Amino acid sequence: MTTDWLLSETLAPQVEGDLLAPLYEAAAHGVLALPFCGECGTPLDLDQQVCDGCGADEIAWRPVEPAGTVHSATRVHRREPGLVVAEEPYPVLDVELSSGHRLIMTTRTAPPGLPRIGDPVAVVFRELGGVSIPAAALTTPSTSEVTP
Template identity: 65%
Template sequence: MNPSTDAALPAALAAPDAPDAPDAGDWLVDAALAPLAGGSLAPLYAGAAAGELTLPFCAACGLALELEQRACDGCGATDIRWRPVERAGTVHAVTLVHRREPGLVRVTEPYPVLDVELTSGHRLIMTTLTATGSAPAIGRPVTVGFRIVGGVAVPAAALSTSEPSELPDPSDPSEPSDAATPDSPRATGTAPAPVPSETEVSQ
């Protein structure tokens, strides 16, 4: 990353220490649980070591792929290219994990595990950048930072201070009504506009 860019970021979100740096003490797990930085996910961890979120795409059609996906769901191609993506997304799903494993898991209270939907079209499972015992709301914006576990940079969610907007209250007359109007598809018999497929959205 550009040093001038790093200077403007909070320390936890700037480029992490090199993978061979001593373990600074992750808030959640012991260094013994550090992932292997090689193998099929080597581009992910190499990018994380440089402060970038690097994820796989289909080289033929550009579709966002799962981390260890071998063939594209859209076109069937098997050529995969990894490239940096924007480190931004929203909470798609979340759960609180109750796990006590002295010597390996450092916390004794529940901790959140998030399914984050990224602006790139990918979905990643991660915990939070810092300890928290509460589950963030679905739809809450997050920025992806990096925890250091045993010298390996691992993606983690830094929660935004802004909460997602509330759903419309159907009892509030000021909210748009779902009732049919003369111009609505149900009143005129015309079909609503097609909803883009998940494949189209992620390209």
Template identity: 60%
Template sequence: MTVTTETDTATDWLLDDGLAPQSDGDPMAPLYDGAARGELVLPFCVRCDVPLDLEQQVCDRCGSFEKDWRSTELVGIVHSSTLMHRLEAGLVTATTPYPIIDVELAGGHRLIMTTIDPTSTAPRIGDAVLIGFRTLGGVSIPAARINPAPLDTEARP
């Protein structure tokens, strides 16, 4: 399945560019490199193929220390969400509340993210999302598009 996503190259709507991750030499560089290409690249255990958390070093299922970063589907559902009421000069540039979303991805991973576009409402648990990317200080990072256009039947999470 191919899902068209957008990467906004303008200043990020939520955070100061100084908070951008340093992608060179970062253990999560495959995530950022994939995001720059419009792909969601996440870690899987080499031995048993279980999805791993981003910074997980050892597989909980088989004990392997080897991981393989590969592209995953850009669809998921909201597992939980909250509306953050935090204004912090020099870090958070948004001036209104913003959502923080725990997304359960179709490929088995879960990621915490916000939305591609500014919104002051939190999505409902169970809402479908498409994963796109925001650009923070020149680094692409995953973000959710809430209430996407209806997905075709093959793309449903």
């Protein structure tokens, strides 16, 4: 089992019975699956139970293209001893996916800088306590700070 760069594995999500179990189960196979309305196909938020578009409460998890752009980027300075293992402030990105979903994630590895709004990202996976969770990999570095 690999060790995550950011979080203690005690923070690994409990997959079984979790609302996001379909996400974790697909991620274990390297697939990004996200929820859509089962009636009209509107992309839903991860925890959304009722469709904004048609009011249906049927959720269909489907694979999506693991690509998007940075909608916003925040550098978090707060340390949580024993939980956050990174030594430096870490990025939290709001990624707008080509599927129409928005997903909050950090990066796959500790980045030397903060991505810029509009930067393209590929959604890959980090492993936390044996659970694969989405993480951003920058696809075209836009700043001199970004890793080669």
